[in-house]
Amino acid sequence: MFVLFEEAGKYLGGRVLSEAEASAQVELETGKRVKVKGANIVLRFEKPSPAELIAEARALAAAMDLDLAWEFAADGEFGFADLAADYFSDKPSLAQQAAALFALFEAPHYFRRAGKGRFKKAPAEIVQQALAAIEKKKAVQAQIVEWAGQLAEGVCPAPVREQLYRILFKPDKNAPEYKAVVEASRASQRAPLELLERAGAIDSPYQFHWRRFLFENFPKGTGFPALTAPAIADELPLAEGVEAFSIDDSQTTEIDDALSVQGLGSGTVTVGIHIAAPGLALAPGSAIDQVARARMSTVYMPGYKITMLPDAVVDTYTLLEGADRPAVSLYARFDEATLELQSTETKLERVPIAANLRHDQLDSVVTQPWLEDSSITHEDTPAAAARFRPQLSFLHRLARQLKAQREVVRGKPENFNRPDYNFRLVGNDGAEPTGAEQVQITTRQRGAPLDLIVSEAMILANSSWGGWLGELGVPGLYRSQASLAPGIKVRMGTRALPHAGLGVKSYAWSTSPLRRYTDLVNQWQIIAAARHGKTAALAAPFKPKDADLFSILSGFDAAYAAYNGYQGGMERFWTLKYLEQQGITELEATVIKDLPNGALVRADALPLVFPVAGQQERGARLRVKLGEIDEIALDVSGTVLERLDAPAAGAVDDAEDEEEVVAGPIAIAVDLADGDAAPDAGAAVENAPA
Incomplete structure (x- = not known):
């Protein structure tokens, strides 16, 4: 049976x-x-x-x-x-x-x-609904098949183009556009990104990176709502005897900090570190604060930036020359001969801004010999540099002393043997780049006098205010590093802890409130400390163990990492573009790391790290022939042509907190298997001005 x-x-x-x-x-x-x-x-x-x-x-x-x-x-x-x-x-x-x-x-x-x-x-009505759904599903499936066929033939359907970044990076796996890409990828045996690129879905490599960044970080666009900067209600006193000057690049509009020097020749010199004070007008929870908190930071990239605050708000509080500007000022008094710090004081005041000095106009003039020997003159010395030469000379002497003191604490000197690279897009003038601009790459040696003056002044302010808040029991947002041991990274927290990398007892970002939200938060706390002294913990906007403070910390960490990652990616993009525009096919480079099947090298004269085939001795200098450049993957590799020297011991510079990153294939979320795809995932130099 x-x-x-x-x-x-x-x-x-x-x-x-x-x-x-x-x-x-x-x-x-x-x-x-x-x-x-x-x-x-x-x-x-x-x-x-x-x-x-x-x-x-x-x-x-x-x-x-x-x-x-x-x-x-x-x-x-x-x-x-x-x-x-x-x-x-x-x-x-x-x-x-x-x-x-x-x-x-x-x-x-x-x-x-x-x-x-x-x-x-x-029931009859259920049957009709079900039949309609079945017909719709058949139509969708037919559409998927049609789109997949077009993609395989090298044509991108408009709906797929419109959903390009969602398909690649945050897909709805039930969406027909996503399914069409998966089906076409399987049928053509091409990776999704390659398939879409061949089908013309990507307008240009630059637009691909830019649109992806906006999709992931600014899905509602980069525009601002109509906001008016509030006036500062306080009657602030005018800083007496102060002539402050800022030091920034010419492109800088968010001028957060300025310096002043008083008492030269008197035996006691007072150095003023004056920080723009939006915190005196903006209130936590206000409309402008909500905009700043949503962005967390200004986003920098070659030739362009997305500001944290609207231009009109920045213009209200930036330390522009020719006016008295509201500021939170730290006055540090030093023995003029020994440079011993005698005392510090914080004031809320209006500060006369006498000049906005610019790195790119002065770095070739304001050199160490020029600062140390008053007999050295240059015919083309800008008037502003000549006017503030005595102050700059003292600040440079002080900066070298402060740096030396920090190096004693950190246990080894800071290395400035690699330059900073500046990117200029010819004819861009601050407009959104197209990706086709001619790029110029210039260098500024890290630790140059003006750079050193600014960085040491900011470290002094951030460490002094961080320690002061800690003494008063006022929480803030701190950067800390337990030690310089390998693998110990810089972390953010709400307690005043040592920063081994900088050699200071505590470090709270406070000197860039126009472009970094952590600094604005800390400025609110510093203002409370200046107004209320020992009772500041009761009056400060953020109290100890405030859940909102931890939320800000977490949000800032994520946003800042994403923004820095994009800035690094775009600097790499323009470096690769520079190689193409200049017809450069060979580079001299230094081996910095071993890889399983080769080595990682850093170009000697460009901001470029890339792999080469074959095992090489760390520290060796090589002549390398470059392979094909992939502007979408931001990828290039090299082949060693010859060894240029026999490396000396210790030839490789100490990268400290920095991490070498080599761009590879773009990580996408299109999953040709059935499993879930994971989205693709440095330590910033603390005192470097953006």
């Missing part, structure tokens, strides 16, 4: 070997033996064979008119044999009964199960 039975949502047939009261041993055609519950057996028969019966029944079921079957079916509960009798004949054959069973079982939009082999008609 044979039986037809249900097993795990399927109907199978087999020969009965033995049978008990509630179950039977059944042998399938494959030879496998299974135990079947009696309740799961729906048909018993002597012939034909189960395979023949199922094949014939499947063919009959496929030809059944389900609309007609639904009309014939009884209104109440019924069995499959009842439907077979109504649909086929009064005495349906075994195959017809099985066909009715299969048709009922596989049409849940028409019939609902009511038990083993028992069914009920679905």
Whole structure:
């Protein structure tokens, strides 16, 4: 005897070997033996064979008119044999009964199960809705097939183009556009990114990186709502005897900090570090604060930036020359001869800004010899540099002393043997780049006098204010590093802890409130400390263990990492573009790291790290031939042509907190398998002005 039975949502047939009261041993055609519950057996028969019966029944079921079957079916509960009798004949054959069973079982939009082999008609309105959904699904599937075919032929359908970045990086795996890309990738055996690039979905490599960044970080665009900068309500006193000057690049509009020097020749010199004070006008939770908190930082990239605050707000508080500007000032008094720090004081005041000095105009003039020897003159010395030469000379002497003191604490000197690279897009003038601009790359040696003056002044302010907040029990947002041991990175927290990398007892970013939200938060806390002294913890906007403060810290960390990653990627993009524009095919480079199948090298004269084939000695200088440049993957590799020297011990510079990153293939979320794809994932120099 044979039986037809249900097993795990399927109907199978087999020969009965033995049978008990509630179950039977059944042998399938494959030879496998299974135990079947009696309740799961729906048909018993002597012939034909189960395979023949199922094949014939499947063919009959496929030809059944389900609309007609639904009309014939009884209104109440019924069995499959009842439907077979109504649909086929009064005495349906075994195959017809099985066909009715299969048709009922596989049409849940028409019939609902009511038990083993028992069914009920679905309501008419449900049937219509289900049929409409089925037709829609068929249409969507047909659209997927059409789009996949177009993609495979090198044509990108408009809906796929519109969803490009969502498909690649944050896909809805049920969306037809995503499914079309997956299907076309499988059919053409091309990676999704390659497929889309060949189909013309990507306008240009630059636009690809830019649009992706906006999609992931500014999905609502980079525009600002209409906001008016509030006036500072306080009647601030005017700083007496102060002539402050800032030191920035010419492109800088968010001038956060300025310096002043008083008392030269008196034995006690007072250095003023004056920080723009939006915190005196903006309140936590205000409309402008919400905008700043959503962005967390200004985003920098070659030739362009996305500011944290609207231009009108920045213009209200920036330390522009020729006016008295509100500032939070740290006054540090030093013995003029020994440069010993005697005291510090914080004031809320209006500061006269006498000049905005610019690195790119002065770095070639304001050199160490020029600062140390007043007899050295230059015919083309700008008037502002000549005016503040005594102050700059003292600040440079002080900066060298402060740096030396920090190096004693940190246990080793800071290395400035690699330059900073500046990118200029010719003719861009601050507009959004197109990616086709001519790029110029120039260098500024890290630790140059003006750079050193600014960085040491900012470290002094950030460490002094950080320590002061800690003494008063006022929480802030701190940067700390437990030690310089390998793997110990800079972390953010709300407690005043040592920063081993800088050699200071505490370090709270406070000197860039126009472009970094952490600094604005810390400025609110510093203002409370300046106004209330020992009771500042009670009056400060953020209290100890404030959950909102931890939320800001977490949000800033994530945003700042994303922005720095994009800036690094765009600097790499323009460096690769520079190689192409200049026709550079060979570079001199230094080996900085071993790789499993080669080495990582750093170009000697460009901001470029890339792999080369073959094992090389760390520190070796090489001449390298460059391979093909991929501007979308930001990828280039090299082949060693010759060894240029025998490396001396310690030839490789100490990277300290910096991490070498080599761009590789773009990580995308299009998953050609069935598993979930993970989204693709440095330590900043603390005192470097942006």
